Amino acid sequence: MTASLPGFESPAVGFDQPFEMLEACHDRVRRSLALLGKLVAYLSDHPHDAQSRSAAHDVLRYFELAAPLHHQDEEAHVFPSLSSAADGTDSALKAAVVRLRADHAQMESLWAELRPVLQVWASDAAGAAPDERARRLAAAFAGLYDEHLVVEETLVFPAARARIDEAGQIAMSHDMAHRRKAAAPR
Numbered sequence: 268m269t270a271s272l273p274g275f276e277s278p279a280v281g282f283d284q285p286f287e288m289l290e291a292c293h294d295r296v297r298r299s300l301a302l303l304g305k306l307v308a309y310l311s312d313h314p315h316d317a318q319s320r321s322a323a324h325d326v327l328r329y330f331e332l333a334a335p336l337h338h339q340d341e342e343a344h345v346f347p348s349l350s351s352a353a354d355g356t357d358s359a360l361k362a363a364v365v366r367l368r369a370d371h372a373q374m375e376s377l378w379a380e381l382r383p384v385l386q387v388w389a390s391d392a393a394g395a396a397p398d399e400r401a402r403r404l405a406a407a408f409a410g411l412y413d414e415h416l417v418v419e420e421t422l423v424f425p426a427a428r429a430r431i432d433e434a435g436q437i438a439m440s441h442d443m444a445h446r447r448k449a450a451a452p453r
Contacts, residue, residue, distance in 0.1 A: 282444040285436055286428050289345070292337045293416050299329040300409045306388070307397050307405050315394045323388035330378055336446055338371045341419070344439040345427045363422050370415045377408045 282288060306322045313319070350364045381404045387394040397405070431439065 282440045283437075285340075285344070285439040285443055286424055288440075288443060289337065289340060289424065290420065292333065293420065295329065296334065296337075296412055296416065299326055299334075300412055302326055303405055304409060307402055310388065310394075310396050311402075315388065320389050320391070323385045327382065327385045327389055331382070334374075336443075338374075339446060340439075340443050342368070342371070343442065344431070344435075345419075345423060348427045348430045348435075349423065360422065360426055363418055367415060367418060367423065370411060374408070374411055374415075377404060377411065380404050381408055 302322055303326045306319060306326065309322075310319055346364045346368060349360045381401075384397075384401045384404065
């Protein structure tokens with residue numbers, strides 16, 4: 268039996284469909300963000316317990332392992348197909364790519380602040396209820412992702428899919444699969 272990590276594969280979508288994989292990852296991002304929101308709400312009214320530790324662990328695991336790989340996929344394949352100044356890409360797409368790259372950096376920064384909070388909540392130690400800073404971080408992280416995903420799904424993915432030919436999508440698929448095999452725990 269091989270190890271399966273959250274966000275590494277989807278039962279209905281395989282690596283031979285790279286854009287469908289990216290969109291399936293967005294579904295998992297949304298589920299993980301919803302879990303984060305429920306966790307913050309739960310811990311505001313309840314003490315830490317096995318359920319809250321498990322939820323914190325799940326959120327940590329997703330955003331530590333799968334989300335960075337997803338961002339790498341976009342940075343390596345999707346964004347370059349739309350950001351070349353010499354190819355006539357329209358200015359709205361170029362601006363979207365600039366914004367999405369900045370979002371990735373901001374997500375990474377917010378995650379660096381949110382991660383230690385979740386690590387405490389996931390540990391066996393009795394963690395504190397979410398303070399105002401933790402609530403703000405979780406809300407900012409989720410809000411940034413929400414806006415980011417909409418831009419990708421409505422503008423960037425359709426345009427990139429139209430620009431990346433079959434050979435490019437096959438190469439993209441192989442790279443995505445290879446990156447995940449290299450990142451999977453041994």
